[in-house]
Amino acid sequence: MKTFMPTSANTESKWWVVDATNIPLGRLASQVAAILRGKNKPTYTPHADMGDHVIVINCDKVLLTGNKINQKMYKYHTLYPGGDREIAYSKLMQERSDFVVERAVKGMMPKNALGKQMLKKLRTYKGEEHNHQAQNPVKLEIKGGR
Numbered sequence: 001m002k003t004f005m006p007t008s009a010n011t012e013s014k015w016w017v018v019d020a021t022n023i024p025l026g027r028l029a030s031q032v033a034a035i036l037r038g039k040n041k042p043t044y045t046p047h048a049d050m051g052d053h054v055i056v057i058n059c060d061k062v063l064l065t066g067n068k069i070n071q072k073m074y075k076y077h078t079l080y081p082g083g084d085r086e087i088a089y090s091k092l093m094q095e096r097s098d099f100v101v102e103r104a105v106k107g108m109m110p111k112n113a114l115g116k117q118m119l120k121k122l123r124t125y126k127g128e129e130h131n132h133q134a135q136n137p138v139k140l141e142i143k144g145g146r
Contacts, residue, residue, distance in 0.1 A: 006043040006050065013121070014052045015137035017130070020101065021061040023145045028062060029104035031142050036109065036118045049114060053121045055137055060097040060126045063146060064089060074103075098124035 016035060020028055034040060038050030064072065072089040092100055101124045109115040123132065 006045050006048065008049040011041075011043060011050055015055065015132065015135040016052055016140040017055045017057060017132075017137040018140050018142055019058055020056050020142075021058045021145075022063060023142050024063045024065050025100065025104050027144045028056070028142055029101065029108055032056065032122065033105050033108035035140070036105070036121055047114070049117055051118050051121060053135070053137075054123070054140075055130050055132055056098075056101055056122070056124045057128055057130055058126075059101045059124050060093065062093075062097065062101060064093070069093065074100075098126055 018028070018032060032054050035054050036051040038044050038052070040052075041050055044050055069090050070088065073086040074089060074092050075084070075086045077083050078085060089100065102119075102122065105122055106119055109119055123130065
């Protein structure tokens with residue numbers, strides 16, 4: 001008898017839709033990252049892309065607990081001398097709340113080529129509307145909402 005080794009070729013991925021309304025950003029990101037990696041499946045294999053596709057809607061209604069909305073800063077560098085920039089999360093949540101969720105999930109994914117491949121299965125939208133109805137996504141409840 002041979003041992004079954006699951007690979008991304010012999011598994012099928014499902015589509016999930018997550019409503020981010022009143023859910024803390026870290027809790028949302030950690031659970032979405034686990035689904036993207038495939039850790040919710042009994043055939044989880046760390047070296048293969050076993051994850052599912054995830055659609056996150058209502059990113060503009062995600063919570064930042066405490067006083068993070070005013071104190072937390074998004075920092076980046078323009079790659080020019082003296083190019084340090086920072087933006088407050090209060091401004092970032094108004095303009096690009098979908099980017100905030102993507103960045104939080106990206107921080108919880110593996111930092112290698114496989115992690116980048118898994119991250120391509122994430123779709124984020126500011127409002128209720130998304131254009132993936134043809135894939136028949138299943139609604140997923142994230143525990144710990146407020």
